Amino acid sequence: MAEKITPRSVDYSQWYIDIVLNAKLADYSPVKGCMVIRPRGYAIWERLRDELDRRFKETGHQNCYFPMFIPESFLKKEAEHVEGFSPELAVVTHAGGEKLDEPLVVRPTSETIIWNTYKGWIQSWRDLPLLYNQWANVVRWEKRTRLFLRTTEFLWQEGHTAHETREEAVKETELMLEVYRRFAEEVLCLPVIAGKKSEAEKFAGAVDTYSIEAMMQDKKALQAGTSHFLGQNFAKAFEVQFQNREGTLDYVWATSWGVSTRLVGAVIMTHSDDKGLVVPPMLAQDELVVIPIFKSDNKAEVLAYAQKVADALKADGRRVAFDDDDSSSPGWKFAEWEMRGVPIRVEAGPKDAAAGNVVMVRRDTGEKLVVKADEAVAKARELLAAIQKNLLEKARAFRDANTKPVADLAEVRAFFGKEKAKAHEDGEAHLGTAEVPGGFALGLWCGGRECEAALKAELKVTIRNMPFDRQAGAEGGTCCLCGAPSKHRAIFARSY
RNA sequence: CGGGAUGUAGCCCAGUGGCUAGGGCGCCAGCUUUGGGAGCUGGAUAUCGUGGGUUCGAGUCCCACCAUCCCGACCA
Incomplete structure (x- = not known):
C-alpha cells in the first residue's frame, strides 16, 4: 500500500535510498555495487547529459568514443596514475575461451588509452588543440557503494584535451570548470563552490585538480565535477611530442574533466523532501x-x-x-x-x-x-x-546558513563535533544522520599535508577545495589547524 | 577487508521441531467508487538463499558457503 519514505530526521541515508527506490529511479542489480537505472532515473540523466553536451559543443568540443578495454600495461605508464587506480581495477584475463597474453583492464578512466592514441594524431602545433569528449561507462571496484553516488559501474563524460602551451591548457581547465559551475547552478539548481583541490585530494596523475563542491541536506559535501590540469605527465608517459612554432620538439599539455551519474544523486539529495523526489523543472521527465x-x-x-x-x-x-x-x-x-x-x-x-x-x-x-x-x-x-529559481535559492540559503569561518583547531573541533563512529560508540544514536554537526568550515591553511591528514584521522573532515574567490588575504595569517603561516583559504567538510 | 543486519510469493512480513507453509500489500477478472494513498467478490503466484549435517520428521536446530543492505577504512 502506501510506500513509506523514512523521514530525513530519522535516517538521512535510508531516506535517500527510499527516494531512489520508491521514485523508481534505480534498482539494485545482481552484481554487487552495480545499479540498474530505471526509465525515470535515466530520463533525468538524459536531460542532464543533453544540456551539458550542448554546452560542450558550444565551447568548441567534439564527441568521440574510445574502447572500454585497456591493455594492462598502459595503466602502469604513469606512476601516480597506476598507484591511484590499481586497487579498484576490474581485469579481464580470459576471453574467447582462452587466457589472454596480456590482461585487459576495464577502463576506470581513459587517459591512458586516449594518450596512447593521441600519439599518432599529433605531430605539429598545427594539429593542436584537440578538444574531445566522450560519453562512456567506467568501472571502479569501490569497497563501498551507494545508488548513483558511487556505483561500481557508472556513466559519465570525460573530456580529454591536448594543447600547445601550459597557459592554454590551464585556461581550458578553468573554462571547463566554469562550464560545470554554471551548468550546476542553472540546470541542476546546485549552488557550488569552485576551487582547487589540495595535493592529497587531487586526481592521480594530475598537476592540479579543480572541483565544484555542493552541500547536501545532511551538510556533507559532494564533489559534483572535476577538471584536471594534467601538465605534460601523460604526454611524457606516452611520448606524445610535437614540433612547436619555434621548430623544436615539446611535450603536449593536457587536461581532462568529467561529471558522472553521481550528479543525479546530488540533485536528489539536495532538493527532495520526505514526500519524495523533487527535481528542477529543467530535468523533470514530465514538467x-x-x-x-x-x-x-x-x-x-x-x-x-x-x-x-x-x-x-x-x-x-x-x-x-x-x-x-x-x-x-x-x-x-x-x-x-x-x-x-x-x-x-x-x-x-x-x-x-x-x-x-x-x-x-x-x-x-x-x-x-x-x-x-x-x-x-x-x-x-x-x-x-x-520553481527552478526557488530550488537554487533554497539550496544556497541552506548552504550559506551552514558555512562558518573557523580560526583555530578549537573552533574546527567545536564546529564538527565528534566524528560519527566515535559518537556511535558513545551511544549517541543518530548523531551523524539528520542532525550531524558541521557543514562547510572556511579557514586559513598552511598547505601542509600533515595537518590535513591529522584532521581527517581525527574528525573525518577533509579539505574540499580552496575556493578561487576566497583567496584574497589568505597568505600571512595562521593555519587554523596547526598555527603555521597560512597560504590558502580552504573549505573543510565531511564528504561523500 | 572489519563491524552489524537480512535472506519464506513481485513487495513487506508471520510461521516458537509435527497434518496440505499463512497474512497484508501488489497483481489478474468482475462489480462498485474517485477533490489527499477507497470497497466487495473471485483468482493466480513459493526450488522457504545454496550445500551439508542432526532427527522418525527441518522453513524452524547445527555447520559451511553465497548474496544483498547498513556502518567504517578507499574513492567521482
Missing part, C-alpha cells in the same frame, strides 16, 4: 501532470475538459503526463506524483470544469493556486521558472 477528477456520471465531460488543458500545455512545448487511470483515487495519484517529483500537478475536476478553472499545485512549496483554464499555459511557464 506537469494533469489529473482529471471524475465521478462515473461525469467522467466523459471531465476527461474532455482536462484533456483540453493538457493539450494546450503540450502545444506550448510542455512535457505533460495525463493520469486518467480510473482504478486509483485522486489521493493516491497526488501522493504518487509527488513521490515521482513532478514539479506541477494540475487538478481538473467537475467543480473546476463548471467554473472554467484548474488547480495548480507546486511540488517545491505545496502551494495551491486556482487558475483560469485559459491562463494555465502562461501560469505553467511562470511557475516552472519560479
